[in-house]
Amino acid sequence: MAALIAGCGSTGQDVASFPIHGAGAGEAAFESDGWSVTIERADVAFGPVYFCATSFADMDVCPEAEAEWLGTASIDTLDPSPQMLGEADAITATVRSAMFDYGRSWLLTAERPRANAGAPRGHSAVFVVRAIKDGVTLDVRASIDIDPANAGQSAVIGAPTGTEAIEGDEALTVRFDPAAWWRRIDFDAVAAMDEDGDGVVELARGDVPYEHLVLEMTTRRLPAFEWVQP
Amino acid sequence: MRTVLLASAMSAIGCAGPTGDVTVLLDAEDTITEGLDAGEGDEDIVDGWSVRFSKYVVAVGDVRLARTADGQEAHDDAVRVIDLAALPPGGVELVRFETLDAVRWDRFEYATPHAGGATRDESVSEADFEEMVANEWTYLIEGTLENPSGQSCPPGEECRAATILSFRVGASVGTTFGPCEGQDGLPGVTVTEGGTAVSITIHGDHLFFDTFPSAAEVIERRAQWLANADTDGDDTISTDELMAIDAAALFPSSTYSLAGAPFPIETAFDFVRSQLATQGHFQGEGECPWDVGDR
Numbered sequence: 001m002a003a004l005i006a007g008c009g010s011t012g013q014d015v016a017s018f019p020i021h022g023a024g025a026g027e028a029a030f031e032s033d034g035w036s037v038t039i040e041r042a043d044v045a046f047g048p049v050y051f052c053a054t055s056f057a058d059m060d061v062c063p064e065a066e067a068e069w070l071g072t073a074s075i076d077t078l079d080p081s082p083q084m085l086g087e088a089d090a091i092t093a094t095v096r097s098a099m100f101d102y103g104r105s106w107l108l109t110a111e112r113p114r115a116n117a118g119a120p121r122g123h124s125a126v127f128v129v130r131a132i133k134d135g136v137t138l139d140v141r142a143s144i145d146i147d148p149a150n151a152g153q154s155a156v157i158g159a160p161t162g163t164e165a166i167e168g169d170e171a172l173t174v175r176f177d178p179a180a181w182w183r184r185i186d187f188d189a190v191a192a193m194d195e196d197g198d199g200v201v202e203l204a205r206g207d208v209p210y211e212h213l214v215l216e217m218t219t220r221r222l223p224a225f226e227w228v229q230p
Numbered sequence: 231m232r233t234v235l236l237a238s239a240m241s242a243i244g245c246a247g248p249t250g251d252v253t254v255l256l257d258a259e260d261t262i263t264e265g266l267d268a269g270e271g272d273e274d275i276v277d278g279w280s281v282r283f284s285k286y287v288v289a290v291g292d293v294r295l296a297r298t299a300d301g302q303e304a305h306d307d308a309v310r311v312i313d314l315a316a317l318p319p320g321g322v323e324l325v326r327f328e329t330l331d332a333v334r335w336d337r338f339e340y341a342t343p344h345a346g347g348a349t350r351d352e353s354v355s356e357a358d359f360e361e362m363v364a365n366e367w368t369y370l371i372e373g374t375l376e377n378p379s380g381q382s383c384p385p386g387e388e389c390r391a392a393t394i395l396s397f398r399v400g401a402s403v404g405t406t407f408g409p410c411e412g413q414d415g416l417p418g419v420t421v422t423e424g425g426t427a428v429s430i431t432i433h434g435d436h437l438f439f440d441t442f443p444s445a446a447e448v449i450e451r452r453a454q455w456l457a458n459a460d461t462d463g464d465d466t467i468s469t470d471e472l473m474a475i476d477a478a479a480l481f482p483s484s485t486y487s488l489a490g491a492p493f494p495i496e497t498a499f500d501f502v503r504s505q506l507a508t509q510g511h512f513q514g515e516g517e518c519p520w521d522v523g524d525r
Contacts, residue, residue: 054519149441149487150448157442157490205484208385212478218489220496 013091016168018067021082022046022075025177034133035187039078041128042178045103045119046085046223047072049174050154051095051161066093067166072103072116077176088172094165098225099154102217106148113147124155125217127178131187138191142203144213156218161225173226181216185209248332250421252304254293254340255429257321257514258314262286262434266451268377275438279380279453283373286314287358288432289348292341293325294408295419297333304330309343311359312351314432321429336418339408340430342368342510343523367400369506371437375453383454384461385479395457397467403503404523410512431516433509442490443508455480459498472499492522 028039048070052062067090075083103119106112115122124146131138148155164170190209193201203210265282266275275281291309296302306325345362362370375395382392407430411417419428436443438451459467459475475498481488488495491504507522 146483147487149489155487155489206482208476208479211481211483212476214483215478215481215488215495218487219491220494 013093014168016067016090016092016166017087018090018166018168019171020049020069020085020088021171021173022073022077022085023082023173023175024075024077024080025175025179026080027177027179028078030179030183032131032183032185032187035131035138036133037129037131037182037187039127039129039178039182041126042077042176043074043120044077044125044176044178045072045074045101045116045123046174046176047101047103047116047118048105048154049088049098049100051088051090051098051166053094053096055096055158055160062097062099066091066095072101072105072118074103074118074120075174075176077178080175082173085174090166090168092166092168094163095161096163098159098161099157100159101148101155102144102146104145104147104155106151106153108152110151125213127182127213129182131190133187133191136191137199138187138194139200140187140190140203140209141200142210142213144210144217145205146214146218156222159222159225162227164225164227169229171228173228175224175226177221177223180221181213185212248423249329250332250423251425252295252327252330252335252419252421253323253425253427254325254327255321255427256290256310256312256314256317256324257429257431258286258317259431259433259435259511262314262432263317263319265373266435266438266453273435273451275451275453277452277454279375279377279457281373281375281438281453283315283371283434285358285370285372286432286434287311287354287362287370288314288342289345289362289368290340290342290430290432291324291348292343292406293430294337294339295327295330295335296337296339297331297335298337302331302335304335309341309345309348310351311345311348311354311362313353314434316353324430330421332421332423334418334420337409338418338428338512339406339410339518340510341404341406342432342506343404344368344402362400365400366402368403368405369399369401371401372396372398375457377457380457382457382460382463384458384463385475387461390463392457392460392465395460395465395467397456399467399469399472399502401469401499401503401506403506405507405510406521406523407510407512407518410516410518412513412516429513431511431514433511436505436509437502439505440485441487442504452485455486455498455501469499472502473497475499477501492520 102124
C-alpha cells in the first residue's frame with residue numbers, strides 16, 4: 001500500500017487533515033427500453049483511499065500518498081446529502097488522482113482479499129432494484145464484490161480527483177451515481193434470467209449484468225471527487 | 231526528419247564543454263519477434279493459447295531529450311511507421327542527436343502517434359502504410375492464436391472447436407511516453423563523450439494481460455478472450471468484431487481486473503486500445519508514464 005509521508009520538513013510540507021464525505025447523485029428512478037426502473041437500495045462501500053500527486057496513480061508513480069483515509073464506510077448512495085466518513089490524514093501538497101478500494105482490500109500479508117469492517121454485508125455494494133414493464137414486475141438484487149487484482153494494490157487506480165492543493169481547510173465529498181451504473185443494464189436480458197418466474201433475479205459474478213456493474217464502478221463511471229472550501 | 235536543438239542561454243555556455251552523441255534505437259520485446267507460448271512461465275499464456283505475430287506495425291518517434299537543470303532540449307519530430315515483428319535483434323536506429331552536452335539529460339520522451347504525417351519504413355508494405363494513414367491508426371497488428379484443444383466461445387453462443395484463429399487489428403491510440411526511467415530508476419540519459427545508445431522498447435504482451443500494469447506486476451497473460459471474440463465463426467478476429475462486443479461479456483471479474491485503464495472500457499476494442507497505450511517502455515523494462523491523447 002502507498003504510505004503517507006509525514007514530517008516532510010525539508011520540502012516545506014506540513015501535516016494537514018480534511019473531512020471526507022460520501023454521497024449519492026440524487027437520482028433513483030429512470031426509464032430504460034420501456035422499463036420503469038427504481039433503485040430501492042444502493043449501499044456502496046468506500047475506502048481505504050490514497051491520494052497521489054500524479055494524474056495517474058499506481059504504485060510505480062505514486063509510491064507515497066499525499067493524503068490517505070484508511071477507513072471503510074458504507075454509503076447510502078440514494079441519499080445526495082453528504083455523509084461523514086472520516087478524517088483524512090494529509091500533507092500540504094497537491095493531489096491529482098486517487099486509488100481506493102470498494103470496501104474489500106488485499107493486504108500484502110494476506111493470501112486473498114477480504115471485506116473490511118464497514119462493508120455492507122461484506123460486499124463492495126448491495127443493490128435492490130425494481131423494474132416494471134408491461135405489467136411485469138422484476139426485483140433485481142446484486143451483491144457486488146470488487147477485489148484488488150494483486151496484494152498490496154487498490155481495486156481502483158488512477159481515479160481523477162481534480163487538481164487540489166491540500167491546505168487543511170477543505171472538505172471532500174465523494175459522489176456516486178448508482179443510476180448511471182444501472183441505466184444501461186439490459187433489463188430484458190435480466191428478465192430472461194428469471195427461470196422460475198418468481199419475479200426475482202439475484203445477479204451473480206459471471207452474469208453479464210453483474211460484470212457490467214463491476215466495469216461501471218471500476219472504469220466507466222468512477223465517483224466524482226468534489227472539493228469544497230468552507 | 232527535423233532535429234532541433236533548442237539552446238537556451240545556459241546551453242550556449244555549456245557548448246564549451248565536452249559533447250557526445252545519443253543514438254536512440256527502437257527495440258521490440260521478444261514477445262513480438264518470437265511470440266508467446268502457452269505454459270506457466272513468466273511470460274507464457276496461461277490458458278492454453280500460443281500467439282505469433284506476423285505484423286506488429288507501429289508509428290513511433292517524436293523523440294525529445296531535455297535537461298531540467300538548464301532548460302536545454304533536443305527534439306526530433308520525425309515519426310516512422312515500422313514493423314516491429316521484422317526488427318533485427320538489437321533493434322534499429324530511430325534517431326540520432328549529435329553534439330549534445332556530455333552531462334545527464336533527465337527527461338526522455340517519445341510518442342506513438344497516428345500514422346498520418348509519418349514516413350514508411352521499408353519493413354511495411356505500401357498497402358498497410360496507406361491503410362494506417364487513411365484510418366489514422368497507430369498500430370496494425372496481425373497474428374495467429376493456436377491451441378490444440380482450443381475453443382471459441384462467443385458471448386451468448388455455444389462454444390465451438392477452434393484450434394487456429396487469426397486476428398487483424400488496426401487501432402488509433404496516440405500516446406506520449408515519458409519522462410522515462412531506466413530499470414535502475416534513473417531518469418533520462420547520461421550523454422558521454424564516446425557516444426551513448428538508448429532504446430525505446432515496445433512490449434508485445436500487454437494485449438494479453440489480465441489487468442493493467444502496476445508495481446506489483448503480478449499479471450497473467452490470457453488469450454481466451456480474443457478467441458471468444460470470433461463472433462462470426464470465420465476463424466478470424468477483426469477490429470469490427472472487437473468493437474461490437476461489450477467488455478462485460480468478455481472479461482469476467484473473476485479473472486480480469488480492468489481498473490486502471492487509461493480510459494473507460496466499453497468494448498473489447500477499448501480493452502485493446504487501453505493495453506496498447508501502456509506498452510511503451512525504455513531500455514527494456516524501464517518505465518515511462520503514458521498519456522493518451524485521443525481517449
